[in-house]
Structure formats: C-alpha cells, structure tokens
Amino acid sequence: MLRTMLTAGLCFSTSIFLAAAVTADDISARARKLHFSSIVVDTHDDTTQRLLDGNFDLTARNADGSIDIPRMRDGNLSAIFFSIWIPSKVTGPEAVKRALEQIDAVREQVSKHPKDLVLTATAAEVREARKQGKLAALMGVEGGHMINSDLAILRSYAALGVRYMTLTHSGNDEWADSSTDKPVHNGLTDFGKEV
Numbered sequence: 001m002l003r004t005m006l007t008a009g010l011c012f013s014t015s016i017f018l019a020a021a022v023t024a025d026d027i028s029a030r031a032r033k034l035h036f037s038s039i040v041v042d043t044h045d046d047t048t049q050r051l052l053d054g055n056f057d058l059t060a061r062n063a064d065g066s067i068d069i070p071r072m073r074d075g076n077l078s079a080i081f082f083s084i085w086i087p088s089k090v091t092g093p094e095a096v097k098r099a100l101e102q103i104d105a106v107r108e109q110v111s112k113h114p115k116d117l118v119l120t121a122t123a124a125e126v127r128e129a130r131k132q133g134k135l136a137a138l139m140g141v142e143g144g145h146m147i148n149s150d151l152a153i154l155r156s157y158a159a160l161g162v163r164y165m166t167l168t169h170s171g172n173d174e175w176a177d178s179s180t181d182k183p184v185h186n187g188l189t190d191f192g193k194e195v
C-alpha cells in the first residue's frame, strides 16, 4: 500500500513538473510532428449518406459536414472508414437494399476519383495507398440490422469491401441487444453468436 501511494505521489509530482516544463506551443509542435508523420485513420465517418445526394462533391472544399478530399489532405488523413448507416427501425430486405446503395455510392466515389481515393481492405493496402499519395477508403456497417439475419448478406458486404460491422446501432436488432435499448434477447440469440 505504502509503495502504491509512493508511486502515485511520484507520478503526481512528475506530472506537475512536466506540466511546468512543457509549454502549450511545445506540445502543439510535438503533436503536429507526430500527427503528420503517422498513418491517421478515421474509423467512422458519417458522410456516406451525403454521397447519395447528387449535389455533394467530395472533391470540393465544403464549409459544412465532416469530410471532403481537400480537408482530408489538409489533416493528413491516410484512411477513412465510410460508415454504412440507416436507422435501426429499418430492417429486412429494405435495410439490405439501402445498405447496398451506400456501399455502391462509396465504390462509385472511388471510381470517380482514382487520383485521390483507392478502395482498400488490409493494413498493407492502406500503407501502399499512403506511399502513392492516395487516401485509403474502407467501409464499416453500422448495425447488424442491415443483414436481414442472413450470413450470406454479411459475406456479400465483405466481398464488396466492408471491413467491419457493429452488432447493433441504437436499437436492438433481430439477433442482438443494443446498450441503448431494453434487453429482449438477453445479449445475443443463437444466430447472433453465429454472426
């Protein structure tokens, strides 16, 4: 106990010393150096729905929204997971259709802007994209309600480039409880465990 307290005390006094010795400008310069020499990955970007709007141009600098190519480059973003998302109340074949529309929209952007974007599936491909000066595009499905309780749909998403899927969004789905909904399945159903 004494040793723990001594260690805690030492850490506390060390952090005070560091706080006094390092100015905000130093931290900013160091953080900047670290950030701009790193592979920076945004694992969840909700811009995908804007891609379905024919008026949104990913290559133009926008005053609103989360991302566009000029600001991704300014911020030294190396890779981005475009989020495939629809409200959790939408389920069944309609949910699959709408998820596929978003996956297609991401793939279309990659086809349209080959100098800026490349669809990637692995860490090695992300590194290669960075070497070539391109932004690595990836996809994540935000909620298991988009597979219509069918593993073949999940495999198809993966084949189209989706690299992760969260179990749920804010509501329960057919096979998993969400932390922000009332429990119905007591966690995962048997199919949920299979997923």
Ligand SMILES: [Zn+2]
Residues within 6 Å of the ligand: 044, 045, 046, 083, 085, 142
């Ligand atoms: Zn999201």
